[in-house]
């Protein structure tokens with residue numbers, strides 16, 4: 001029932017803002033009491049969440065939006081301060097020293113979070129929108145999106161530097177040879193708005209540019225604007241390559257952003273012009289070198305890094321799912337065994353039980369140790385992990401020994417058969433030896449009688 005009430009009220013909240021129909025108001029009050037009743041009766045996270053949501057809605061309509069926001073913001077600040085203190089205490093940050101505390105990324109993150117909360121309460125409400133980035137911090141997939149840029153940041157930055165060098169070279173060539181081709185269409189602000197509304201921003205921009213030390217640019221801008229305003233109605237075209245700086249800015253901004261390179265925004269040349277071929281080569285070179293090769297290299301690095309991070313995450317999750325944390329045995333080792341893998345990691349090698357045991361050993365008085373406890377205490381002191389059952393489990397031992405015995409039996413059988421073979425072979429060998437000696441004797445006898453060598457073939461036949 002509660003889940004039905006809450007979304008209905010939320011929808012109406014957006015439609016009617018602060019004033020609420022009496023019927024809906026009563027419904028909201030009912031929702032508050034129902035949620036309160038539910039929480040008191042059986043306190044569960046979902047029920048508490050619903051109560052908080054309904055109460056916030058009720059507050060918005062009873063007190064108003066801004067006081068509610070201030071109330072929530074103040075509560076959030078208090079919550080965060082308490083969290084930060086407990087965080088520092090849990091991490092032992094005070095014992096590690098202040099330098100380690102400042103360098104700790106997580107501490108800094110929560111500190112910035114707290115500062116944003118304070119700014120939201122005492123500064124402007126819009127600061128709260130920055131807190132949405134907390135979602136990125138909490139969700140690993142989104143964190144990977146950011147990591148895919150930062151992890152190979154060096155190669156991305158270097159490739160971008162290469163792109164900048166190419167843009168610089170192309171703008172120099174453009175400045176020397178194709179100055180007249182850099183004529184871009186601009187949308188001018190109409191005179192009236194420029195004088196009234198746009199003047200402030202325009203002044204700010206122009207003074208900013210001049211203070212930045214680009215004096216030539218300011219003067220050229222001023223020079224360009226005066227005739228521009230006069231001939232505004234007839235043409236919206238503007239020369240954008242009268243100084244090298246303007247050339248670089250144009251090639252950088254328009255060249256990188258258009259799909260076909262800088263050639264897309266330049267004047268279309270006629271084929272009778274002397275520089276027509278040069279323009280074609282210029283446009284094509286820019287397209288191939290900057291747009292196709294360099295930009296795609298940057299994209300490729302980012303996408304590859306993201307794929308790597310995703311596969312790493314999957315591998316990590318798979319290892320956590322299919323491997324026992326304590327002994328490191330995989331799920332398939334428990335196939336056809338008396339215990340399943342789930343029972344094993346829940347009952348036999350429950351990692352929390354190991355943690356409890358370590359805490360027990362640390363808390364317990366050393367004079368009251370039992371035998372195993374003193375053994376483990378000694379191991380922990382030496383940072384030795386040999387007391388963990390590495391690649392072993394009690395439930396697998398008996399079946400393991402059976403398997404070993406089987407193997408030994410197999411080996412014995414094989415050994416016996418090979419022994420028999422060896423005996424056979426040695427018998428045959430001795431027979432052969434006897435025959436050979438006999439042959440030799442016969443040969444000698446024949447040799448003594450002085451017969452020709454063709455008889456030598458005969459003695460071989462019996463062999």
Ligand SMILES: [Zn+2]
Nearest residue numbers: 324326327349
């Ligand atoms: Zn295990």
